Amino acid sequence: MRDRYVPKGPFNASRYIAASANGAMITDIDGRELIDFAGGIGVVNVGHCHPKVVAAIKEQAEKFIHTCFHIVMYEPYIKLAKKLCELAPGDFEKMALFANSGAEAVENTVKIARCHTKRQGVVVFEGGFHGRTLLTMSMTSKVKPYKFGFGPFAPEVYRMPYAYCYRCPIGLDRKTCNAACADLLKDFFIGHAAAESVAALVVEPVLGEGGFVSPPSLYFQKLAAICRDNGIVFVADEVQTGFGRTGEYFAMTHHNVAADMTSVAKSLGGGMPISGVVGRREIVDAPQVGGTGGTYGGNPLSCASALAVIEAFEEDKLLERGRALGEKLQARFASWMQKYEIIGEERGLGPMRALELVTDRETKAPATTQAKALVKYCVDRGLLLLSCGTHGNVIRTLMPLVITDEQLERGLAILEEGFSELAKGTL
Known part of the structure; x- marks a missing residue:
């Protein structure tokens, strides 16, 4: 069948x-x-x-399954936003919103960054995977099977080498290179996209589909600093790395880096479809009323499940x-x-x-x-x-x-x- x-x-x-x-x-x-x-x-x-997740879904389903957050708000969405802001790295005020899939979350980070900076460009990396929508497919690196036959792609997406130390893109020794591949971003602004036109740099802390490549902390620290110096929003795509996959709620915690915005999904919902964007208040709050959202974004059952996931992490x-x-x-x-x-x-x-x-x-x-x-x-x-x-x-x-x-x-x-x-x- x-x-x-x-x-x-x-x-x-x-x-x-x-x-x-x-x-x-x-x-x-x-x-x-x-x-x-x-x-x-x-x-x-x-x-x-997980028993906590199942119980939370059952309890919420008996109350109501859908109202659309934009029509009638509900507690699980707001409580989950508060929890996510508390858990995400960074000693600054944060806000969070919810969608349905990892691709949706990543796409929202780009939309928000563009609105906040008034720029268009997006820098991504070789080996990266960000989703299957038009924009996130354009951001994704691997052609077959994810992009083959689906063009033309979204414009203003620029790609640079990732710190794949086992196969160093610039042929250096990881023990002595001082994360030199991060410095390529400075030259990138000369030959590919001017820093003044780049809204966001989107990077996975560990490449997912790209081979579970895990760069040294200095690499991300350098990238974040260059973005900060040039007014570029530093976005961590933690769709796969988030919520315990690396032994921390967020993989960037290992590197002592607080992204301006972070996309989350997958294990956030414990099996229910939900994704989110969490980040600096002044950035996430930039879009106008109605500029972000969706009919099913932050569904009550999924929000209840996500709250139970966090409870399970804490108690278990x-x-x-x-x-x-x-x-x-x-x-x-x-x-x-x-x-x-x-x-x-x-x-x-x-x-x-x-x-x-x-x-x-x-x-x-x-x-x-x-x-x-x-x-x-x-x-x-x-x-x-x-x-x-x-x-x-x-x-x-x-x-x-x-x-x-x-x-x-x-x-x-x-x-x-x-x-x-x-x-x-x-x-």
């Missing part, structure tokens, strides 16, 4: 069909248990069907659990690097970790075919796993932070079996 009635455009990482899910496990309609290392692409950091100490999980993954992946030559680099921030596969450690040639085979091997054995990266040669981990030690070990055992088969040449 899926093949008959659903077009091929919406991709499927597996052929399983879910019947139920709890914590870090999904059960399909044939009763097979699946260990979830994908987390709905980073959406369920608190786990599938999920940030601490995430940090511990990240340490376990880092240690295990580092040990695998010693065993399997195909692993070129182990990297990440907290439990947002990745393994880049290469056919040769010297040339760093991407092992795209092998990565695809490894993912299939794992999925066929009940471990839901995703690859990423420009060449599709990076294995990433997005398991719920509530995963048990036993479930984690089972999943890692399957993954290591896959690496063993790759080493033997049987995959």
Whole structure:
């Protein structure tokens, strides 16, 4: 039925069909248990069907499901805005608004920045992924499958290299480079877009689809300073990195950087569709009345779910659990690097970790075919796993932070079996 009635455009990482899910496990309609290392692409950091989230949705659904915030306001939206302003980095007054998807949140940051600065240009980065709307697709780096055949694209979007230290865009040593690639932004204003015409610089603290690349703190500190000096709004796209994925509510916290605006989505809602923009009051409050918003933005059920997610993080100490999980993954992946030559680099921030596969450690040639085979091997054995990266040669981990030690070990055992088969040449 899926093949008959659903077009091929919406991709499927597996052929399983879910019947139920709890914590870090999904059960399909044939009763097979699946260990979830994908987390709905980073959406369920608190786990599938967290009791607090389910209870909050039920309670809100019995009161009302929709009024449209623009017609009749409701408490969950306003309370969530207050919470988000309190949690976001930065010792300054903030405001927050809500939408439905990550792409919507990112697009709103650009709209708001343009309104605030009276400029048009947007600077983004190689390897970045920001969404599938016209503007965010234009901002997204990878052509296939996200942009191919969908042009023409939105104008005034400019792209510069990202701090991909394993494959340094300017050929320097990460130990001594002093984050020199951030300084490219100064020359960028000469050869690509004048600083006076740039409204916003939008950057992911860790590349998501681009390969889970995690630059040094100095890189973001330099970028933020250059933006500040030139009146450019510094925007952190934390759609995938936000709400515990890196062991902090926001990944920029690791770098001691407070973005002017931050886009959030995915795990904010614990599985419900919601996204948000939070940032400096004078910036977020710039658009005129009616300039931002939408019919379903900040839906009551989604806001109630998001408030329950924050409660779960606080009461269940999920940030601490995430940090511990990240340490376990880092240690295990580092040990695998010693065993399997195909692993070129182990990297990440907290439990947002990745393994880049290469056919040769010297040339760093991407092992795209092998990565695809490894993912299939794992999925066929009940471990839901995703690859990423420009060449599709990076294995990433997005398991719920509530995963048990036993479930984690089972999943890692399957993954290591896959690496063993790759080493033997049987995959």
